Amino acid sequence: MPTIVVDVMPKSELLDPQGKAVSGAFARLGVTDFSDVRIGKRFELTVDGEVTDEVLAAAEKVAGDVLSNSVIEDVVGIEVVQ
């Protein structure tokens, strides 16, 4: 069954304390390849049957209304994965 993946990230201008914590862990582990870490959410929506335009529109709507908080987050990707 096809899946629609919705990616949600904290707005770039906001501090991401979880990301900072992971960055700190990297430093303690001697991992120096990454200058910043940001953490968001990945939703996999399973679709029964085909992904029609209506289903994609429904995914976009719930992405904005339910899966993300538009005050602090951005929907950065909506992708159909067969």
Place this chain on the structure above:
Amino acid sequence: MPTIVVDVMPKSELLDPQGKAVSGAFARLGVTDFSDVRIGKRFELTVDGEVTDEVLAAAEKVAGDVLSNSVIEDVVGIEVVQ
């Protein structure tokens, strides 16, 4: 600066209570297009300079060791985004 995106999802055989909660919310909102919802994490690792093989190998290592719990999660994607 390039970014490496690491996607981590709960193992498919495990119950995803958060996903079930969102599914329930969809039903209450009259959204019937999606038969299941699973929620995972999306990490954006910012790289200073180029993404060399060493940097990619470091991303794969931290993905398995730090960013995911191999008992309950799978790393489902590691992607370089320019």
